[in-house]
Amino acid sequence: MSEILVVENIDSGYKDVQILWDVSLKAEEGKVTVIVGSNGSGKTTLLRTIMGSVRAKSGRIMFDGNDITKWPTYKRAEAGLIYIPEGRQLFPDMTVLENLEMGAYTKRARVKMKENLEYVFTLFPRLKERINQKAGTLSGGEQQMLAVGRGIMGCPRLMLFDEPTLGLSPKLSIEIFGIIDKLKKEKISMILVEQNVYFSLQIADYGYVLSEGRIVKEGKGEELLASEDVKKAYLGV
Amino acid sequence: MEALLAAIITGLLLGMVYGLAAVGLNLIFGVLKIINLSHGAFIALGMFGAYYLFQYFGLIPFVSVIPVFVVILIIGILLYFIAIRRVMGRQELSTLLITYSISLIIVGLGTFFFTTNPRSIDIPWESIRIFSVYIPATRIVALFLAIICTFLLYLFLYKTWIGKAVRAVSMNRVAAEYMGVNSHVILATSFGIGIGIAAIAGVVIASIFPFTILSGGVYELKSFVICVLGGLGNPFGAIAGGLILGLVESVLSLKIPVGIVPFIEFILLVLMLLVKPEGIFGRR
Numbered sequence: 001m002s003e004i005l006v007v008e009n010i011d012s013g014y015k016d017v018q019i020l021w022d023v024s025l026k027a028e029e030g031k032v033t034v035i036v037g038s039n040g041s042g043k044t045t046l047l048r049t050i051m052g053s054v055r056a057k058s059g060r061i062m063f064d065g066n067d068i069t070k071w072p073t074y075k076r077a078e079a080g081l082i083y084i085p086e087g088r089q090l091f092p093d094m095t096v097l098e099n100l101e102m103g104a105y106t107k108r109a110r111v112k113m114k115e116n117l118e119y120v121f122t123l124f125p126r127l128k129e130r131i132n133q134k135a136g137t138l139s140g141g142e143q144q145m146l147a148v149g150r151g152i153m154g155c156p157r158l159m160l161f162d163e164p165t166l167g168l169s170p171k172l173s174i175e176i177f178g179i180i181d182k183l184k185k186e187k188i189s190m191i192l193v194e195q196n197v198y199f200s201l202q203i204a205d206y207g208y209v210l211s212e213g214r215i216v217k218e219g220k221g222e223e224l225l226a227s228e229d230v231k232k233a234y235l236g237v
Numbered sequence: 238m239e240a241l242l243a244a245i246i247t248g249l250l251l252g253m254v255y256g257l258a259a260v261g262l263n264l265i266f267g268v269l270k271i272i273n274l275s276h277g278a279f280i281a282l283g284m285f286g287a288y289y290l291f292q293y294f295g296l297i298p299f300v301s302v303i304p305v306f307v308v309i310l311i312i313g314i315l316l317y318f319i320a321i322r323r324v325m326g327r328q329e330l331s332t333l334l335i336t337y338s339i340s341l342i343i344v345g346l347g348t349f350f351f352t353t354n355p356r357s358i359d360i361p362w363e364s365i366r367i368f369s370v371y372i373p374a375t376r377i378v379a380l381f382l383a384i385i386c387t388f389l390l391y392l393f394l395y396k397t398w399i400g401k402a403v404r405a406v407s408m409n410r411v412a413a414e415y416m417g418v419n420s421h422v423i424l425a426t427s428f429g430i431g432i433g434i435a436a437i438a439g440v441v442i443a444s445i446f447p448f449t450i451l452s453g454g455v456y457e458l459k460s461f462v463i464c465v466l467g468g469l470g471n472p473f474g475a476i477a478g479g480l481i482l483g484l485v486e487s488v489l490s491l492k493i494p495v496g497i498v499p500f501i502e503f504i505l506l507v508l509m510l511l512v513k514p515e516g517i518f519g520r521r
Contacts, residue, residue: 053411077417089412091405102405105398106417154416 004029004158004189005050005081010059012049018057019045021213027158030187032180034200034221036234037210043193044086046210047160050191051083052076064157078106080157084164088147092136096127099135099146103153112155120149123179141172148179158189165196177203197234201225243370244487250376252483253383254441258456259463259475260387261434267470268407268427269325271332277457278343279309279432283439284448285351291358298358298444299378302386302437309436313429321428322421347450357447379441386437387476390430394472403427407470458499462506468516477517 005027013019019042027033037043048054050061052073061069068076077083091099100120104113121128124145130138135146144164151159161180165173177199183190184203194200201207204221209230217229224230258280265273283305290301316339324331362374394400405413406423414420442448442456459482460475467478482502489498509516 051415053414072419073411073414074417074419077415083415085412085415089409089415091408091412093408094401094404098401102401102413102416102418105402109417110398150416 002029003027004064005191006060006062007046007050008060008062010046010049010061011057012045012054012059013057014045014054019213020049023059023210023213023215025208025215025218027189027191028206029189031205032184032190032192032203034192034194034204034207035210036194036197036200036207036224036230038234039195041210042213043210044162045213047083047162047191047193050076050160051081077154078108080108080155081160082151082154082156082158083160084147084151084162086162086166088143090135090143090146090150092134094135095132096135096138096146097131099150100127100153103150104155106154109153109155113153116153116155120152123152123182124149141168141175144168144172144176145179148176152183156188158191159183161190161192161194163193163195165194165199173199197230198225201230239369240491241488242368243372244491245484246367246370246372247376248484248487249480250372250380250483251445251487252480253380253476254438254445254479255456255459255463255483256467256476256479257383257386257441258435258438259460259467259479260390260472261431261438262457262460263464263467263469263475264390264434264472265428265431266464267472268403268431269321269424271321271325271336272329273428273431274333274336274457275340275343276432276435276460277453277455278340278347279435279453280439280442280456281347281448281450281453282309282343283436284443284452285347285356285450286436287440287443288356288358297360298440299382302382302440305436305440306433310429310433313432314425317425317428318421322424325424344450344453351450353449353451355447355449356443358443360444373445375444379445382441383438386434387473390434390472393430399423399426459502462502465506465509465514465516468518471516471518474516474518 003026007023007025010020010023011018023046035043035046045054049056052071056069060067063079063081091102100117104110104116126142127145127149130142135143138146148164164176168176173196180192181203192200201221201224207219207221207224208215209217262273262276265271286305287298287301290296291298320335324335360375364371364373365377394404402413402418402423405418406420410420463475463478463482466481467474486498489501
């Protein structure tokens with residue numbers, strides 16, 4: 001199996017506050033890599049560092065064989081690194097369709113816009129019904145669907161999901177996990193950051209446990225689920 | 238009655254042009270989140286562009302809008318990368334100071350090269366009769382030009398990839414970067430278009446009123462009032478704000494000494510800020 005993303009010994013954070021300490025991880029092509037950890041463990045900072053909206057202080061990030069550590073964010077997106085941010089970060093005054101179009105902004109994605117749009121609408125028929133509605137007026141669940149759809153529009157080589165079920169009802173969370181499972185069957189490479197440890201590790205091919213900015217454990221999804229530490233810390237059993 | 242009708246028509250015509258100047262200011266505020274204190278200077282540059290193109294090449298202002306816009310657009314993009322980029326995201330004082338210094342440089346050089354003697358562009362066009370009122374043809378053309386520019390801006394913002402990226406950056410710059418948008422290029426383009434529109438407004442105003450290099454300041458102040466009326470951050474609210482200000486100005490000057498009119502305009506500004514600070518079409 002080839003590695004699509006390799007993060008090597010990353011230190012990262014904001015101004016004077018260091019959040020991540022010597023973090024290394026790998027994501028394999030066509031696989032789902034899950035990062036679990038409690039609130040404030042540095043999960044979002046890790047994804048933002050991979051996207052370049054937070055700069056790594058030291059270490060190296062390799063994507064698709066290129067050293068992207070110094071690349072600006074938009075260039076990483078052009079290369080196929082697609083981030084579905086925490087809190088959706090939609091364009092609230094744009095319509096559903098315009099948000100999806102923005103997802104296909106890169107040259108690579110623009111040529112495939114039509115077929116990707118159809119695919120998104122088969123995954124989320126509800127978005128098609130609301131195609132001309134402003135994104136800001138959608139319900140929380142619909143906004144999350146739009147955020148995922150917007151990501152798919154970008155022809156991802158690797159999709160980074162940041163807490164896609166945060167704030168959603170259990171029913172909607174299961175729906176979102178269903179979509180991620182579908183994408184997994186399509187062999188789309190993914191990194192999934194989640195608080196919902198049980199669900200996410202079930203989907204995971206490989207997983208990492210992040211605690212206070214450090215990777216404290218890694219292994220296959222089912223191994224982590226079975227491990228005593230993870231059970232104790234996150235599953236409350 | 239006749240005088241009132243004339244005042245209303247003139248007010249709407251001028252209001253549309255004022256509105257156009259404010260559209261540029263509002264676009265820059267909406268996308269870059271900075272208040273552009275050099276707006277008036279670029280309005281004045283537009284006036285002089287129109288003047289010299291008329292003097293030396295015989296281009297009437299309604300043709301010279303195109304070269305003037307292109308030149309100012311390029312200047313705007315360069316200015317962004319040379320100066321404004323460095324203060325993006327800093328506190329407001331830095332962005333105010335940098336745009337104010339751009340204004341000082343332009344007005345200073347302008348005073349040196351052009352002096353402050355009033356200029357005017359005399360286009361020998363007749364007046365056109367509307368109902369029972371005669372309106373100079375240049376003002377009618379100015380109105381159409383302002384409408385066309387606004388419409389083109391709308392097409393740009395809603396129908397083109399770059400325009401959509403401009404709107405996306407104005408709503409959420411980081412998310413736009415995640416979509417693959419090079420936000421510095423978008424911010425530079427927006428600044429260029431914003432001051433380019435200011436220059437177009439300057440060209441149009443120069444075809445109606447006499448002007449000096451200092452005239453831009455007056456219209457910059459009007460633009461601020463208009464933006465507050467129409468709502469900051471909404472380019473098209475500025476047109477409505479402009480029409481209101483144009484009407485108020487021209488109807489009031491029927492009864493009140495012209496010198497007092499700006500005073501009333503600013504009372505309007507203060508009242509608006511007190512009662513509905515987000516503007517008529519702005520959103521909280």
